Amino acid sequence: MPDKSHRHVTCETCKSRQSSLFGSFCDDEVEGLDSKKTCSYYKKNQPLFIEGSLPRGVFCLNSGKVKIFARGEEGKEQIIHLAADGEIVGFRAMFSGEPYKVSATTLEECNICFIGKSDFLDLVDTNPTLRNGIMKELSTELADRATFITNMAQKSVRERLAFSLILLQDIYKEEMINLTREDLANFVGTATETLIRLLKDFKEEDLIQTHARKIEILDKEGLLRVSGA
Amino acid sequence: MPDKSHRHVTCETCKSRQSSLFGSFCDDEVEGLDSKKTCSYYKKNQPLFIEGSLPRGVFCLNSGKVKIFARGEEGKEQIIHLAADGEIVGFRAMFSGEPYKVSATTLEECNICFIGKSDFLDLVDTNPTLRNGIMKELSTELADRATFITNMAQKSVRERLAFSLILLQDIYKEEMINLTREDLANFVGTATETLIRLLKDFKEEDLIQTHARKIEILDKEGLLRVSGA
DNA sequence: CGAGCGATTGAAAAGACTCAACCACCGTGG
DNA sequence: CCACGGTGGTTGAGTCTTTTCAATCGCTCG
Numbered sequence: 001m002p003d004k005s006h007r008h009v010t011c012e013t014c015k016s017r018q019s020s021l022f023g024s025f026c027d028d029e030v031e032g033l034d035s036k037k038t039c040s041y042y043k044k045n046q047p048l049f050i051e052g053s054l055p056r057g058v059f060c061l062n063s064g065k066v067k068i069f070a071r072g073e074e075g076k077e078q079i080i081h082l083a084a085d086g087e088i089v090g091f092r093a094m095f096s097g098e099p100y101k102v103s104a105t106t107l108e109e110c111n112i113c114f115i116g117k118s119d120f121l122d123l124v125d126t127n128p129t130l131r132n133g134i135m136k137e138l139s140t141e142l143a144d145r146a147t148f149i150t151n152m153a154q155k156s157v158r159e160r161l162a163f164s165l166i167l168l169q170d171i172y173k174e175e176m177i178n179l180t181r182e183d184l185a186n187f188v189g190t191a192t193e194t195l196i197r198l199l200k201d202f203k204e205e206d207l208i209q210t211h212a213r214k215i216e217i218l219d220k221e222g223l224l225r226v227s228g229a
Numbered sequence: 230m231p232d233k234s235h236r237h238v239t240c241e242t243c244k245s246r247q248s249s250l251f252g253s254f255c256d257d258e259v260e261g262l263d264s265k266k267t268c269s270y271y272k273k274n275q276p277l278f279i280e281g282s283l284p285r286g287v288f289c290l291n292s293g294k295v296k297i298f299a300r301g302e303e304g305k306e307q308i309i310h311l312a313a314d315g316e317i318v319g320f321r322a323m324f325s326g327e328p329y330k331v332s333a334t335t336l337e338e339c340n341i342c343f344i345g346k347s348d349f350l351d352l353v354d355t356n357p358t359l360r361n362g363i364m365k366e367l368s369t370e371l372a373d374r375a376t377f378i379t380n381m382a383q384k385s386v387r388e389r390l391a392f393s394l395i396l397l398q399d400i401y402k403e404e405m406i407n408l409t410r411e412d413l414a415n416f417v418g419t420a421t422e423t424l425i426r427l428l429k430d431f432k433e434e435d436l437i438q439t440h441a442r443k444i445e446i447l448d449k450e451g452l453l454r455v456s457g458a
Numbered sequence: 459c460g461a462g463c464g465a466t467t468g469a470a471a472a473g474a475c476t477c478a479a480c481c482a483c484c485g486t487g488g
Numbered sequence: 489c490c491a492c493g494g495t496g497g498t499t500g501a502g503t504c505t506t507t508t509c510a511a512t513c514g515c516t517c518g
Contacts, residue, residue, distance in 0.1 A: 072383035096368035139325035152381040153418030154301035189382030
């Protein structure tokens with residue numbers, strides 16, 4: 001658990017930068033980046049942006065996790081993506097010229113830097129490596145979403161949950177998965193009650209173990225088998 | 230119903246080009262494009278590319294429709310997108326550096342041009358307008374898929390079918406929707422039998438009418454209402 | 459004419475959802 | 489310090505949607 005308080009982050013020393021789209025920046029570029037960004041602390045459950053508003057820039061996650069979600073007719077959230085440190089959030093809407101179609105909210109306390117729209121677009125225009133990285137990122141994500149759609153359409157909730165747990169473990173790395181049951185249900189695409197029942201099943205099958213809300217994966221192979229992947 | 234036979238298409242006179250990503254090309258650029266592309270005729274149900282293979286270039290639809298789909302565990306198709314004339318297909322995998330995650334197959338007889346990978350990437354590198362168009366396209370599609378995922382997760386099959394019919398009508402323009410029941414089911418994300426039953430319901434509610442396999446929309450507003458959009 | 463595919467229907471079973479109630483934990487204010 | 493309220497988690501029961509399996513029909517093609 002990192003720092004609980006606001007802290008200024010410099011791009012030079014940012015651990016997350018190296019694995020991000022800015023990872024290839026040379027010293028000069030990093031300096032330029034650093035001079036343009038602002039850095040702030042976010043509490044848990046604080047929105048970065050909401051559906052329908054106009055993008056003003058991009059968010060660079062230094063620490064903490066953020067959920068990206070859309071809302072269905074009845075207002076129910078569908079979590080499309082969980083972003084972790086090192087990720088840059090909100091750059092997709094930057095190119096579409098349209099308002100955000102999704103919202104982003106912190107799941108934990110976060111340190112997040114912000115780069116204004118024009119600064120960011122300048123960077124993209126002048127830096128081919130960054131640009132290629134972004135195009136690659138967009139394309140990869142498009143492919144991921146095709147798989148996501150297919151899973152939604154063809155897999156049972158049980159299969160999807162197993163698969164989701166594996167995905168989430170990759171995002172949470174060493175930590176245990178730590179989401180409200182509702183968020184987890186909104187990620188899997190099911191009702192909260194159904195989710196809880198299935199978690200119980202998985203516990204009885206010794207696939208997972210829960211520590212209060214946290215979920216520990218005991219048998220990744222087993223989950224993979226259940227997921228039908 | 231256009232030409233039934235192979236026909237050479239020139240970019241200069243290509244009706245579909247104007248509404249495509251190449252729409253902003255000047256005469257010189259069009260000429261260059263024309264010299265690089267090859268043009269061929271595809272029969273119905275002929276693959277453009279298959280999941281797992283490596284992208285060799287992009288396909289430019291001059292006439293006819295193409296389905297883009299992924300396959301689930303049991304091999305069931307999930308149609309992610311239907312492409313019509315004017316669309317460029319297969320450029321997403323061009324940037325990801327990975328094999329195709331989806332397949333593309335013609336739904337009708339098609340005239341399709343092909344541009345090799347290096348030629349296409351050269352164009353993208355040297356033409357900022359094209360590049361921006363592509364980034365915009367990628368971003369927009371990413372947003373569309375977020376909506377798609379949400380619909381899959383939260384809407385009933387009945388709602389999804391209503392919504393799908395409206396989407397398909399936009400793709401088929403003046404023509405009637407003309408898909409096998411199975412393809413339609415794979416687009417909506419349901420079983421063929423369920424789809425057929427729901428179509429019957431819609432017919433009884435005077436929302437649609439069928440002419441053999443073709444579907445005519447009688448009450449778009451009504452469908453929209455059913456779709457819960 | 460027979461084979462085979464696509465479309466359709468019926469009946470039964472399974473999977474999920476909804477609704478309602480209840481529990482457990484936590485922080486607050488008295 | 490403790491009662492209170494609220495949020496998040498859990499359970500049960502009943503219902504509805506959707507799937508599955510099996511069978512039938514119609515049409516086209518060789």
